[in-house]
Amino acid sequence: MPNRQHLSTESLIGDWLENPAGRTVLIDMLARRSPDARALYAIRELPLSSLITLSNGRVTTDYLQLLVEAANRMTDRTPGDTTTGHLFASAPPPAPDDWEEPLIEGRFRGKTVVVTGATSGIGRATAVRVAREGGHVLAIDLSTLRMEALLEKNQDLDITGVVGDISNQDDVNKIAVRVRGRVDALAVVAGVADNMVALHEVEDELWESVFRINVDGPFRISRALIPIMLSRGVGSIVNVSSQAGLRGSIAGSAYTASKHAVIGLTRSAAYIYSPRGIRVNAVIPRPTKSALESNYGSLGGAGPLPSGPLTSPETEAAQIASPMTYLLSDDAANVTGAILPADDGWGLA
Structure with a gap:
């Protein structure tokens, strides 16, 4: 059996970004609430649950739980499973300060x-x-x-x-x-x-x-x-x-x-x-x-x-x-x- 690491609302945002399924869910779902997905890098040392406070309640516990369930379903899915077919494997976006001015x-x-x-x-x-x-x-x-x-x-x-x-x-x-x-x-x-x-x-x-x-x-x-x-x-x-x-x-x-x-x-x-x-x-x-x-x-x-x-x-x-x-x-x-x-x-x- 493959090593399937599950995420939770108390997992660090950095752990979500480093996990292929977690990263995909954050970019594909959470980032729709704010187009700059790179902003996640600024708070990577915080748990996912911190978004509830940081968003002044616009992100709810129920919403985060949906993200957890989607990420863990994606981790557990078998070949041919279409339940998370709308999600695609995403490479991590570059960190903001990786950009170099092209003179x-x-x-x-x-x-x-x-x-x-x-x-x-x-x-x-x-x-x-x-x-x-x-x-x-x-x-x-x-x-x-x-x-x-x-x-x-x-x-x-x-x-x-x-x-x-x-x-x-x-x-x-x-x-x-x-x-x-x-x-x-x-x-x-x-x-x-x-x-x-x-x-x-x-x-x-x-x-x-x-x-x-x-x-x-x-x-x-x-x-x-x-x-x-x-x-x-x-x-x-x-x-x-x-x-x-x-x-x-x-x-x-x-x-x-x-x-x-x-x-x-x-x-x-x-x-x-x-x-x-x-x-x-x-x-x-x-x-x-x-x-x-x-x-x-x-x-x-x-x-x-x-x-x-x-x-x-x-x-x-x-x-x-x-x-x-x-x-x-x-x-x-x-x-x-x-x-x-x-x-x-x-x-x-």
Whole structure:
């Protein structure tokens, strides 16, 4: 008889992932509640029963018992048994930090790329990757301290820092002067969240602040730099929107409306400027550890897994910077008007 190791609700999640039947059940069934099955690695030292507490009761004891029964039936099944035929043998997904950034040497050589929100999170990862691939980066951010840290840590890269507010027209005018008549691409990353404030609770100050940063900023910096792109007949703009730009369950009214506006701005500009050589696209990341503070809760508000860090902030941000830099580069020469999810399927739930 084969050695059939049964699992229980008190078996460690790591044991479930290492057991072929247990891994299959978790990926095929539990992961449907949260598309990022890799999140399980973050809690592999906890027993399966801990999901009850971590999910605030959305995962029940009865549900976990069904998983146990399915895994153990799969372990015990004989050839030709079809009771678990809907399950398939699954290899373990790679651990999040196994991902390595695939640099493309020289992809941005000779190009000037403006990156806003450039000193943290996605903006920092995008700025550094463009520079590592040979580009000159004009890094824009409000924080003097973070700008100093960015430049200090990357002295070997061609990054010029500008402390400024892209929602302020005087600052934007200064940025336009600093590009010295040439800008090949613009990544608009800077943004602010609203902490799930309902429509009837939104105060004027919050509404105006969120729209000033999330909508006025992209509008003003794009308006200033597009004429420079038009003068050369080529350019690429990549905006960062959000799942809140696609659906209403992610954030409060102000942030949701602002990110819908970013998508509208992207699509309108893509249509208008496509015949004139300028591509405009947007990336939809999943919530990513950065300076942008927000109360997102658990994954999508519906998954059973905790919202704690599943990868290092640097890895998460770099994974979003990868499609960002693709769209900024000539690799995406025929791509415009795309609203590209970069969320591990997070938005499919």
